[in-house]
Amino acid sequence: MPSPADLATLLEARSAKHVHFDTHRLDFASSRWTGSIGRDVGLVELCERCDSVELWADPRPNDQLVLVWLLDVLRPHRHVVAKLSLVQTDVEIGIYRGESSAKWQLPAIAVTDDRLELASRTWNAFCAPTPEPSLDLLMQDLSAIPQLRAAFIALLEELPGRDTGLGATELRMLDLVADGETRPRVLSSELDRERGVFDFQEAELILDGLAYCRSPVLTEFPAEIEEPDDLKARDNRHRDSRLSLTDFGREVSDRELDFSLHSQIHRWWGGTELTNDRLWRWDAESRTLVAP
Incomplete structure (x- = not known):
């Protein structure tokens, strides 16, 4: 897992910190996707330029982790949070062409305070020095982020197994x-x-x-x-x-x-x-x- 500093750098506006490829979140983005916005903008600034922002999240465990991380990062920026909505899917969005998934008309749910609080609690649990807080999450109501429970069970399964020592x-x-x-x-x-x-x-x-x-x-x-x-x-x-x-x-x-x-x-x-x-x-x- 990248350090907190490296994670923060991923989301910042491009600068001298981003000399190496894959240190900025838009390094893999085509200019065809980013258009006039460009590939150097920071996450918060990008959201500020938009009238509304939909976060589409796959059910895959790693994608759910990215979701709670982003919500935790954006939580202090209340003017950005007011623009956010969340779209959860039961399938992997990335395997479909953008033109196709854009026509799905899936329901977007508001990013409410309870979802933000759960995201921060989840991210802090995953970053803790033991997996105990992550297990504690499973004893709580996680319905505010519907795919989170299954994702964390899958993540906990990657700990060394009791009998084999392998995830x-x-x-x-x-x-x-x-x-x-x-x-x-x-x-x-x-x-x-x-x-x-x-x-x-x-x-x-x-x-x-x-x-x-x-x-x-x-x-x-x-x-x-x-x-x-x-x-x-x-x-x-x-x-x-x-x-x-x-x-x-x-x-x-x-x-x-x-x-x-x-x-x-x-x-x-x-x-x-x-x-x-x-x-x-x-x-x-x-x-x-x-x-x-």
Whole structure:
């Protein structure tokens, strides 16, 4: 998860801070989309220029996180909030052409104080140093943002599992390989579509983490990983390799061994730093946390 400073920079007007690509939220936007507004404007200024602003949010967990983050950012700007409305969908908007989705005529709901308060509470919970506040959210009324409950259940499922030490996406990758899907690109796309927590590139990084570790669960990638800036080699590896489970991977996939007892874990879940010594786990059956 980016730092608070990096997140703030994403939404600011373009400046010397945005030397590198992907540090401004409009870096990927075509001038055909932005028109006369341009690609340098900050989020608040952009909203100020508009008579009304609709926030369209997919049900995917990561999109729901972005939604609550944006509402939390805009909450202090009351003159902007007065222009906001929210459109929630049951499908992924991004797979449709803009001309098509613009004709859907979905109901837009007002961004009320209770929705803003829930968004801030949710964002603060996700950024907390433990996942406990996020679990506490599930005990509360989240109906003000209709897709939020399902999104946070999916996010909590990405914590290391009680028995395997792997998150739901990692474990699903092993299951797909065990079922015969060996192509890294297809695996990444399938998990992006099926789980919706990690995008395509993040899914590729998860694959790398399962293959290049002390006790790999996946094999058939080249023995040495390429340098981080060698994008061509990385692309070739994920395009051409055909993966299989190691013996250890089969036992983890069968829920017989715990990955965390054999390999190093160091990753972030929101604001929670996960390590082997500080491994918050998720019990999927009881939907409870297991503290380190």
